[in-house]
Amino acid sequence: MNERRDATTGTAEPMAGGGRMDCATEATETFLAHRNLLFTVAYEMLGSAADAEDVLQETWLRWVKVDVGQVHDQRAYLVRIATRRSLDRLRTMKRRKEAYVGPWLPEPLLTAPDVAEDVELAESVSMALMLVLETLSPTERAVFVLREVFDVGYEEIAAAVAKTPATVRQIAHRARRHVDARRPREVVSPGQARAAVESFQRALETRDLQSLLDVLAPEVVLVSDGGGVKQAAPRPIIGAGKVARMIVGGLGKAQVALTSESTVVNGNPALLLRVDGEIDGVIAIRVEDARITGLYYVRNPEKLTRIAFETPLTLK
Template sequence: MTEDPFVAHRSLLFTVAYEMLGSAADAEDVLQESWLRWADVDRAQVRDPRAYLVRIVTRQALNRLRTLSRSREEYVGEWLPEPLLTSPDVADDVELAESVSIAMLTVLETLGPTERAVFVLREVFDVPYGEIAEAVGKTAAAVRQIARRAREHVAARQPRVRVSRSEQQAVVDRFLAALRTGQLRELMEIMAPDVVLITDGGGVVAAALAPIHGAGVIAQLLARAKSRVVAGFETTPVWLNGAPAGRLDFDGEPSAVSLTVEDGRITRIYVVRNPRKLTRLDQPAELAR
């Protein structure tokens, strides 16, 4: 019996939806809606099931994204993407790993829904302009213009230098060790002077409501947070969104930590503390292009 195309391409479809939405929960909802639509399709009329399914998922994700953009404007504090536990194998596809990184997904959040869809489909999945045009309801010429603007927008905001997996791992290990032992000087040395800390508590748990700037301020803040722990503090190296990262447990409450590294030092620290976004830290997500 031939495997249903939806099942065969599920990892790809989930990845498309996740990159467009920044939320695994919303991506799963989109896949459920897309499956219901696929179930009603006359398969004999579908020449390219993969392209057809990507189009369905894109349309459903766009609908969801337009709804979410309004609710995210009312979000308490900073909004960060939902982190995914991933296997080290995801990093073997450098472009995929970069596209699902917390840093990139945070940049994609600054694009409009259509721009984001066009960027993801073209730059990550190399979908032809004509197919993107069908998915987003624009002409191919308009899609080319949108893609160019989106590329320029992202290029101006993403990290300037790619770092190797080994360099990222080394910096993450140093950061977690300094945090675990409370070495303030080591924390300051591993961070760039203009480092930025962004935390997401969603109004559910304690978190800064705005970005915090500066190595000295951030090092002291992290050291104070650790000193307040009563029941225990654990740091665990993990792979999140295709890169070495960390999991922190303060008094039994987990946090996911993702770092942006440039020239051997940390320039961005993303800390997700909202428990609603930390349900995917035990089972690796299946991502694919």
Template sequence: MTDHTTDPATEAFVAHRNLLFTVAYEMLGSAADAEDVLQETWLRWIKVDPERVRDERAYLVRITTRQALNRLRTVKRRREAYVGQWLPEPLVTAPDVAEDVELAESMSMAMMLVLESLTPTERAVFVLREVFDVEYDEIAEAVDRTPEAVRQIAHRARRHVGARRPRRTASARETRVALESFRRAVETGNPQDLLDVLAPDVVLLSDGGGVKRAALHPVVGAEKLVRFWLGGSAKVEATITWEPTLVNGSPALAVHVGGELDGVMAVRVENARISGVYFVRNPEKLTHLTSETPLTLR
């Protein structure tokens, strides 16, 4: 007779897996790296003496944070050699993520890029404290610092993020309206319609990973973006279609060329106009877009 019971270590890991993935992804901006971190966390977790563990959630978050920090220090060096601009790996998320304003804001492309500007330790401290509301003593154990040092790091990180984060987070409805206007303008090829939906100082960041066509540097200004986008679209002979989706908790557009997924476009909207465009075309970063990724703060 087969025993279908699961051991306590496995049950605990499975129960907190979505949270651990969210922590790792927030720290790394890469689903592939987050999955590797979870595998490393599991291998360490099964070696832990259960009697030493008072709080399974806190213990697992601590292991995940340490592994993510190690991975983050490695990928920071790797990203310095990245071809063109590096953007976070987009994830298709469920509607409930979009409804959780705090989670959606922390997962947005704009915020993830702000987090990229922090040091690895600053990012870990900021994510654990500001996003997941972890106590300073627990964070200190995870990053091997004193609670006093963690408080100082958190203060520095908050100040850094506060100076760079979007001034106001647009609602999902505002973002959908702006994206629909953008889509119609691109499909008609009318430059003025596109200018009307873009902020004058809009910035386009595109990530082709050296494999797909993308701007190697930021495209700044509405007129330059229009020329870049419409000029590139004109060179594509296959049919281009745009499909609304939810990426990182916010409305976005999946771009298909000839029926195949070619990229994902997320935006930042301010005062009803698009002020930031994030276009991911690197094929390696599109592998997690076939199904929803469950994310949680708890």
């Protein structure tokens, strides 16, 4: 009996008829070839791995209904479907985020070393930039991600967001200016980032206030996301003194056994924190000029499901 493979689950299903099998096989192989790209597009637009997976499912269901033999550029067509599904979901997510308890952070992803080595990819999925993208409208975010991150042409973007190429150019210019005014100033070398993170890790575990002050930039920002489930600061904390005192004071009051483990989240350095042996959360860390300028602490358990295994990401 002939089989076709379900691109979303990897399971095989029986099929009858050679023509149908050939078409389904081509559709499946094409989807699987671009699956990591489609996930990356959806994740950068949504900041949620769970929602990105839903977009992949919706994209697959739409794709299998297409006569793939008539599609000139299958990659572009798949990206177009994923973008439209992501735009629909972005508008729904806006209402969810408005009702969210405390600051909202993107869902952290454990990523492979090759993501960290790809400077462009690592920057595009960093917590710092993802938070800047949150300040864009859904259409602006889609246009920015497709143009600036994935280098998609204006004609293709126009087809994906249902705008004219001229309008897309205007949106891209506006979004780029908005992001450039808010994005982190520079990208440091992996070695500089590791050194800063190691210093922060030692200071954190020893609860050394002065060592924390030494590694934190004066304008450092700490954002914590508990989702109403775990305790977190109700708003961002700004300034080295305030951040250091909150960390040391909070650990002192809690009187817990804190351990940390270096990891890579969203292509950037991070620490996996355990309290009394249990996973408490992940701190993604932004380093600029050898000092830490951003700490993004995700404690919401619902957002910690993707730190147990690596998520493949790609711009191609």
